[in-house]
Amino acid sequence: MGNMDSAELMTPVDVIVVGSGIAGLFLAHRCASAGLKVALVTKKAISTSSTNWAQGGIAGVLNPNDSGALATHVTDTIASGAGLCNEEVVHSVVAEAADRIRDLEKHGVRFDKGEDGEYDKAREGGHSDRRILHSKDATGAEIERALTKRAKDEMDSDFSINENWMAIDLILREYGNPSAGICGIWCLSPAGNVHTLPARAIVLATGGAGHLHRATTNPAIATGDGVGMAYRAGADIKDMEFIQFHPTSLAISDTKPFLITEAMRGHGAILMTKSNYSDWKITDEGANPENFSYMKDYSPLGSLGTRDIVARATDTELKRSGDRNVILVTEHLDATDLRHHFPMIANHLSSHGISLGPDPIPVVPAAHYMVGGIAVDEIGRALVNGVKMSGLYAIGEVACTGLHGANRLASNSLLET
Ligand SMILES: Cc1cc2nc3c(=O)[nH]c(=O)nc-3n(C[C@H](O)[C@H](O)[C@H](O)COP(=O)(O)OP(=O)(O)OC[C@H]3O[C@@H](n4cnc5c(N)ncnc54)[C@H](O)[C@@H]3O)c2cc1C
The missing domain is CATH 3.90.700.10 (Succinate dehydrogenase/fumarate reductase flavoprotein, catalytic domain)
Known part of the structure; x- marks a missing residue:
């Protein structure tokens, strides 16, 4: 990692969130609502993300008391993951699905319902039941629309949204010592200048890396930047062979x-x-x-x-x-x-x-979809040699939580983020 001495120093914040897909927008809003000073940094226009392209929907059992339905969602996820899922994570994500889906609705996301007022649930590969909520065939665009609006409504002097700013590297608290943690990022302004942005916590929500491959379904932003930055800073990277x-x-x-x-x-x-x-x-x-x-x-x-x-x-x-x-x-x-x-x-x-x-x-x-990524613990903290890396978090597709094992079950990604 370079030492960017000439970089312009920006005002420190509590939390930097890098990326404005479902993971970044949801978290940035949460942190801002909790009274933290937040800078959202995103390398293109705010809605440019895989989230915006998601079609099928979000999987989840809406009745938390329906133990049979919860159990089959768990079983399908583990079967799809070829036995390599972290079962604790699977149970917790499946159990929390109803609450997180309601959170999205509170943010203004609208899922399709039938004439009877019930959700129109779809089925996809590997699912033994109809449990996928959707908004026609453009569910991600609906989620991105609602979260973008909510974030923009909340912007103020303590919550900035920096579009067309690209994170280029993480700043180590002690040069050469990843165990001492991360204390900020270097980023490139729209004018092409390098800036230093200090923070107490840095959350990478930079999505996947489809464009490492000739044929991909991903938008052009999916270039694996988050994994690259975390790797250069010494964080643990896991399961990258599972694409x-x-x-x-x-x-x-x-x-x-x-x-x-x-x-x-x-x-x-x-x-x-x-x-x-x-x-x-x-x-x-x-x-x-x-x-x-x-x-x-x-x-x-x-x-x-x-x-x-x-x-x-x-x-x-x-x-x-x-x-x-x-x-x-x-x-x-x-x-x-x-x-x-x-x-x-x-x-x-x-x-x-x-x-x-x-x-x-x-x-x-x-x-x-990038199944592997930055190794994190159960609350999204990045790890270095298996131990918590102070100041660095990863969420969404860039993180490897163990939910997906070797292969993600359809529509479990929007749920995980
Ligand atoms: C075509 C398509 C259809 C899909 N359909 C579904 C579906 O139906 N259901 C489902 O569950 N999943 C689906 N997925 C997968 C799902 O959409 C993604 O896994 C999920 O949206 C990832 O969200 P995210 O917030 O982690 O990342 P993204 O939504 O990809 O957002 C990443 C953000 O990080 C920003 N960024 C990246 N690098 C930098 C950098 N260096 N500096 C600053 N900003 C940066 C990007 O600009 C972007 O804003 C689909 C994916 C695709 C491509």
Whole structure:
């Protein structure tokens, strides 16, 4: 880590929060409400985040007394994590889900409800039950909208939001001694000057690292900055070998990454190879498309297997066939109903000449979620050689809490943050 002697000194704060996705915004607001002096630092416009792109929703059991439903959420999370989850963390996150979802609603987030006033719960891969709250197919944008508004409403002399400011490194309290902790950050102003921002606590909420991969579903901000800064400062980094690949990223060359949410498979869409699709098309009308999907050979849940299994199966099939993509089939489903549930995706596909419902959708796996990250304890404190590192915290996708084990269960990320 360099020693940036010429950096301009800024007024010290109690807490620096780096990042303005769900994790950063939620925490910054909490700290400001508790009377702390907070500086939120975010490298692009406030809403530029993976959170803003999240589609499917947030998983959670809303009745804290429904022990059966809580138990299956725990079991599904552990099964998806391939046995490597920290079970204590899983139990605590699942148990707290109802309260945290209500917190989001108090911040103004609106989840879809049916005509009966009950939540319209969706299902995604690896879930044995319908437990995903959503806001059509743009849940993250709804969360980001509400949290951004709330944060901007609360801005004052003790709560600053610094857009287009990029954190570049953590400042060690004692040069060369990570165990002495962190006392601030160096950051780059929009004008390109380095500034020193001192603080009692620094919270990294910088999201994932999808752009380390050629094909990703992530926005351009996902470049692993938080892990890089923490690593350079000597913090423990964990499980970076676990990168989740999402099976259904839209496969149209030369376009920006675009995800087709797993909720569409929860709604009945089926994955097929091109050859599966041809076989299905020449059979009698009404033949069950699931019987033609390669996924029946890989998972008892078929196209709704967990992401690791579906992505690996798809990769195997693509290597075997030499095809560039597989196909997500929706033509056996009611097109009007599909467009009602997935309006954002329908519009996006339509801009590429694909009609949701009648047309096959070309998809491939793409890097989606950083399962590992900065090792933290149960309250988000970063560790150095397994011991608390004073002054440094990590939350959201950049943190490795052990909730996800080797593979995150769909819609458990927004919940964790
Ligand atoms: C297309 C897509 C769909 C998804 N769908 C779902 C879903 O349905 N359900 C679910 O649970 N999860 C979903 N996920 C995952 C989920 O959205 C993310 O894991 C979660 O939103 C991460 O939140 P975060 O606050 O940790 O990070 P982010 O929302 O990514 O925010 C990171 C912030 O840090 C800032 N930042 C980064 N580096 C720096 C730096 N050096 N200096 C200053 N600021 C910096 C960024 O600009 C950004 O504001 C999806 C992800 C994607 C990409």
